[in-house]
Amino acid sequence: ETGVTQSPTHLIKTRGQQVTLRCSSQSGHNTVSWYQQALGQGPQFIFQYYREEENGRGNFPPRFSGLQFPNYSSELNVNALELDDSALYLCASSVGTSGGWEQYFGPGTRLTVT
Amino acid sequence: DAKTTQPNSMESNEEEPVHLPCNHSTISGTDYIHWYRQLPSQGPEYVIHGLTSNVNNRMASLAIAEDRKSSTLILHRATLRDAAVYYCTTDGGGADGLTFGKGTHLIIQP
Numbered sequence: 504e505t506g507v508t509q510s511p512t513h514l515i516k517t518r519g520q521q522v523t524l525r526c527s528s529q530s531g532h533n534t535v536s537w538y539q540q541a542l543g544q545g546p547q548f549i550f551q552y553y554r555e556e557e558n559g560r561g562n563f564p565p566r567f568s569g570l571q572f573p574n575y576s577s578e579l580n581v582n583a584l585e586l587d588d589s590a591l592y593l594c595a596s597s598v599g600t601s602g603g604w605e606q607y608f609g610p611g612t613r614l615t616v617t
Numbered sequence: 618d619a620k621t622t623q624p625n626s627m628e629s630n631e632e633e634p635v636h637l638p639c640n641h642s643t644i645s646g647t648d649y650i651h652w653y654r655q656l657p658s659q660g661p662e663y664v665i666h667g668l669t670s671n672v673n674n675r676m677a678s679l680a681i682a683e684d685r686k687s688s689t690l691i692l693h694r695a696t697l698r699d700a701a702v703y704y705c706t707t708d709g710g711g712a713d714g715l716t717f718g719k720g721t722h723l724i725i726q727p
């Protein structure tokens with residue numbers, strides 16, 4: 504059984520640019536959530552996708568957007584990058600959206616904005 | 618999801634039990650209590666979760682207070698590999714995701 508994978512591992516972008524991060528969910532999981540983790544902080548919820556639809560969103564501006572594909576893989580897009588967007592971006596997959604399901608996290612993508 | 622409060626750090630000795638506390642006084646009746654841990658440069662790893670009753674799995678035990686306003690993660694016999702940041706979170710399901718605080722940095726002394 505393949506776990507959650509993310510690409511790329513590291514990325515350096517310039518302020519104002521756009522970035523796309525990718526996530527492959529664990530086999531059998533139809534729900535993907537994205538989190539942003541600043542240095543020394545806990546992860547912060549960005550949004551969740553369930554069966555290709557955005558199912559919920561945290562306190563992040565519209566320049567953070569996403570997609571989920573029929574195979575349940577997902578993308579996180581960030582437009583007009585700001586220096587504060589520098590963080591570890593994590594995706595997590597689960598079997599469903601109920602609070603009773605555990606989430607399985609990928610290793611993350613480290614984004615640096617200069 | 619309820620806000621959680623945990624000690625910033627705890628220290629324990631190898632091969633001894635560890636009790637990690639968490640307060641979640643604003644938890645609602647349908648929120649699950651989840652614990653995750655994170656090693657440096659890795660994503661969080663699921664540890665255990667529960668709703669009302671105490672739970673056991675191969676990694677740990679979760680003791681939930683009767684009023685559900687607090688819980689304790691129990692590592693029965695700590696090893697050096699258990700050194701990590703432990704996050705207590707709540708999850709009401711649906712669209713809110715997991716709400717993480719800063720977690721407890723667990724240090725294991727050999």
